[in-house]
Structures are given as structure tokens and as C-alpha cells.
Amino acid sequence: MDPDLSRLDGYLADAGVDGYLVNASAEDATQRYLSGFSAPDPYTTLYTADGEAHLLVSGLEYGRAKKDARGSAERPTDYDRRAKVAEYGPTEGGHRVVAEWLADKGVDSVATPSRFPLGLADGLRSLDVAVTADHDDVVERVRAVKTEAEVDNVRAAQEANEKAMATAERMLREADPDVDGVLHLDDEVLTSERIQQEIEVTLLREGCALDETIVACGSQAADPHERGHGPIYENEAVIVDIFPRSKATGYYADMTRTFCVGEPSDTITEWYDLTEEALDAALAELEAGADGSVVHGAACDVYEDAGLPTLRADESTETGFIHSTGHGVGLDIHEYPRLSTQENELEAGMVVTVEPGLYDPEVGGVRIEDIVVVREDGYENLTRYERSLVV
């Protein structure tokens, strides 16, 4: 699946530079996308105005890069690295290798992602290469619009995700409370950590890697990035947020459900219903040409109409709807576009999460998150998992 890089070509022409330069490991989504290669340590990729990609990789990666990468592959040793290091030291010697490789490609001016390493940029500048940070990260914009093959990669990761979510829900359903309301399963206390582990084993067996998994109960769930730890209690809301990455393709999925074993409080029930309403209101705004801020606004409206605080209405609130409505998902878990107060025009083929939620340490947290593809006249929901609070 070759990406459509015409937007990048246009950017280079407009910026009047010879190429786009990336230095990062394949953990960096732009690196993986442009190079068509994956290696654990940083390597350098140059995309030139003629539409060619060139890689400069360590000798250790050279064999694989020649076979697998999108473009040509060379090694520092092809540019007399050892002699340059001997003459100029490892830092300047390394910079001179890159500068000579660029010159060899006829390149003396480059744009870079905004997170390009400063040391290499300043080193190249001192060797008369013009280096400009591309603050808009054009490749992230290019990546945002997925081919159908890329959508299928997200869909496959989401299918694994739903098996993992089912594992978590099953553990909650099969658990029983003790007299203190602590859940037990198979004669042991049911903790966030136990559920996280079974989620992650399920994902591994489905070919997915994982970052952190959130299984957060009660007041822990009121902090949207708290992973959760310790016992799970009956009658409390438990947020389960899973974002696996396919090992084979590198694409992520993302989904959140909120569960309650026993009887949720009236407030949690009300919050759950409102959050489902906010999710549906946001989804209803999704289509090519819509703006992300309008989608976010639809979710905010539901909460604000119910008298609840939002970050949109009060930038300093620590309770209520305290994050944006969603974000792009692809080779990165958080990428362009944002469904937030920022203006981000949505295009067909963008994959985004829609994930309103409410938080208050006194009450707990509720979040429901689907992952969808923006289509010309609406959206396609890649999420099949049912929404249901009480397990």
C-alpha cells in the first residue's frame, strides 16, 4: 500500500526546499510511513522533490533495509564515517556523513518534522544545509487520510481490541463482591492489574502489542490518564480504555467502555446516559467537510445543556468534560486531526476516536469511546462492541 504523497510534493514545491528529512526510529509514525521500514534505533530518511525516498541506516539494519524499505538504502560507512569521526569527532563526523549523503542526492535545503532532533539540525546548518522545521507537520496531515488498506489495518486491530474488551467484561461479570464490596474472581481479589494482564495477554495472542491499558475504578477513573490499580469495587464505574497496536502493520485501534458491577449510583447512571447522548450527538456531526470543532461542540452542548462543566466553557475546570472529544488514530495513537476547540477540517478517510466523558473524584468517571472512519456523507463506525453500563 503506497501512500498518496502528492500533498507532501506540493508542500516541498511551496516551501522551495529540496527534500523532507526525518531522523527517528520506526516508533515515530512519520518515519515508518515515509520509509516503509521499521527499526528500533533512529535512522534517517530523505524524501526528495522527485518523489524518491532514500534511507541512511546503520550497518546492522542495512540488509533488512535493502530488502524492505520503500527507497534506496545506504550506510554511514558508504560516506567514510570512520575517517570523518577520526578527523572531526563522533558528533561532527556523524553530521558530516549526513551532509555528504544529502549533497550526493543534490539536496542542500530540507524541511523537517517539528520534532526533528535539534542537534542534527544545528549540525547540518553549520555545514551549510538549510534546515527548516515544518511546524504544521505536513506528513502527519498526509497520514491522517487513510487508504482503504490502512482502514483495514485499523479495523483488524479493533477486532483484536474487542476480544480484549470482552475478556475484561467477562472477568467483571463473573466476579462476586465480598461484604466490603470488593470484587473477587477465582478466590482472589479482582484488581485493575489482573484485568489489565488478561487484556494484554488476549491482545498478544491476537498479534497486537500494547502500550498502557486503563482499567480504573471509582475515584481513579476521575483522572482520565490514570491507568488504575488495586481492587475493583461493586457499584462503582470502571473505565476500561484499550489501545492496541498491530505488530504486523503498526496501526492502532482505540476503544473505551465503562462498566459497573451491581447498582450504579443515580449520578453515574445519569452521566452514562448523557455521555452516550454526547457520543451520538458528536457522531451525527461527522462527515467529510465538517470541522472537528463542530463535532467537539456537539458533545460539549449536551453536557453544558445538562448544567455540567466543560473545558470549553471553563478552561480551568478540573471536573466535568475535561478533555477533547477525539483524535486521529493510525500509525500513531494520537495524531491529526483533533476533535477539539481547534479548527480541523475533516476529510473522507480520516480515522478518529469519539470519546466524550465526565469526571469528578467525588463521583468517579464515565467515558464511552468508539473509533470511526470519516466518509463523504457521514461516518463508518469500526466499533461493534455494545454499549452497556451494568454487567
Next chain:
Amino acid sequence: MDPDLSRLDGYLADAGVDGYLVNASAEDATQRYLSGFSAPDPYTTLYTADGEAHLLVSGLEYGRAKKDARGSAERPTDYDRRAKVAEYGPTEGGHRVVAEWLADKGVDSVATPSRFPLGLADGLRSLDVAVTADHDDVVERVRAVKTEAEVDNVRAAQEANEKAMATAERMLREADPDVDGVLHLDDEVLTSERIQQEIEVTLLREGCALDETIVACGSQAADPHERGHGPIYENEAVIVDIFPRSKATGYYADMTRTFCVGEPSDTITEWYDLTEEALDAALAELEAGADGSVVHGAACDVYEDAGLPTLRADESTETGFIHSTGHGVGLDIHEYPRLSTQENELEAGMVVTVEPGLYDPEVGGVRIEDIVVVREDGYENLTRYERSLVV
């Protein structure tokens, strides 16, 4: 466990700058080390000459940062982010938030890691903050020398690693070849992927996350970074290289063993014996005050004396000993120091791998890797796993 940052203090004094500035997610080891905090998206940490750490984190991470981080925590909203974005746009608005936060700490000059993001650096420069890349990455030097608590973190990850290696070895031992020499286990072909999955499930159950795991057989093993795929064959060398990261502490371990089911060829047997000899020769050079290049040289000598090519003798060789002898391990899997042709003086408390190996697509690959702590008068081997080629 608070790190000893006196070397960083000395660096700031020598460089004549007000602080050390990091902008990265906690995946970045220097960020995690300096901030004492972990978040999945980039955040900013400032270490000032008075020994204080300050964090600038998103509202989403603010609650956790206030509780968990080493230093003070503030949010962009504390510096009127929204007004600045409205006036200057998201890029310059964001840079102005950081600049004002720096000014608030009395800082108008900073050093940064060499991989600090160029966009933010140039943005701060245009707002009259002096930003200099620290090409020697002083914090990586500080991180290289571990406290005993950090060594214990590596030791714990290595204990999990040995359980995972035992899983792999057991699967190989219990497998049987078919008439074509393909190994079978439980009535299914035994593949690299099956062994990788059981290694990774074992690690997860031991509280470790994982990057990639290498289980590479035959000619695949001749490419040191090939992860391995497809069936495992009898009479071939299988390289198993596992580098788990403790989820709780963030510290890595690293170990490689080479196994053969059946009868290894004479060449593989000879390579295995030579590699064990190279490993022991390198270990014998390890002690505080020794140089990494001498340790590497001891391994190279063994191979060169046996008439085999090394990268030291021939920078362009693609067979033989084609990588360095080892690297530091800590919050990063590959960190300072290197055991390579570079000069890196070893200090007590450094944790390094020692991992000589031989590679040739016509033969296969052999690598044996231990992880050790440099001590005043030698080293402590954190690896208990036996070395044995034939399973």
C-alpha cells in the same frame, strides 16, 4: 530513589546556562529520569541550576503530575495558553507559553538533549531564549551510572527475562522434527512467531512490557536485527534475544542465547565455542576505569585470531562479527556506554550487555549475551541462565 545529578549541575555551571530543558514523552529515558514522571504524550521538564525540576504538562496529566512528579507541575492554561493561541496561532502560541514559563523560573538560556525537538527550539530562540543542543547528552552520562536501587530494577527485569528464555528453550526441547527437518510441537509447526508469543505472554505475566523479541533460525539469524519468522528447523542455530522492560520501574534487561535442536554443523559448533571464548575474554576486561574499546577489542581479538572477519578489521564486512560488543542498559535499551571502537571509560555502577556474535547467511548466526554491572574491581553478572548450544 533520587538520582545523583551532580554531574548535570557541573555541566550547567560549565556551559553557563540557566537550565536543562527536555520535551518528550516518558518513552524518552532522559525525560522519565529527570521528571520522575510518566505520561504517553510529550511534556516539558526544566531542571534548573539550583537543583529543582519543573514540569509543564497538559491539563489531562496535571492531577497525576502534581502527585507523582519529582518537581513542580503546571499547565499551559496557567500561562494563558488559549489567549496566546488566539493571538499567535497554535504553534507560536504554544512556544510563547513555554517561554513565559521559563521566564517565570528566571531562565533565559537552556541546554537540551541532542534529540530535543527542532520546532520548539527555533520557536524559543525567536522569543530570545538561548537554546543549545548538548551533543554529549550529559543526562545519558548521568543515567549510565546506576544506583543499587536501579541495578535491582534491572535485576528484577532480568529474572523475568530468564523465565521467558526458559519458556523458549522448553518449546524447542519438546519439539520433534518431521521428515523435512521442520520442528513440530503439539501437532503444529513450531514457528518463530509461536515462540515469540509464549515469550511475550510469560513476560507480561511477570510484569514486563516488551518491544520486539528475536527468535531467528538459520539464515535469518545471520541478520542481527531480523526478528525471525516461519518454521524452526532441526540442526540449525536459533538465536533468541529478549529485552523486556519492567512496567513498574521502566528498566530494561537484555539477554541472548543460541540454541540448536539436533546436531549443529561443525561450523556452528566452532562459532559457538569461539563466541563463548569472546564473551569470556570481554568480561575479563570489565572493571571500573577500563575502556569500552578495550572490552570490545578483547572480543575482536578472539575472532580475528581465529581468522574470522570483524567490523573492527574491515568496516565494510557483512559477515563475521558485524556489531559492537555491547551497550548500556537502563531506562533505555540502548544507552551509554558503548563497548565498541569508541573510547568510553567504564565506571562502577554502569550496566552493560556483553554480546559477541558471528553471522553469515551461508551458515546462520550465533550470539551469546549476558547483562552485567561494572564494579570497582571487575563485574557482577546479572545473568544466571546457563550457556548451552544443544537443547
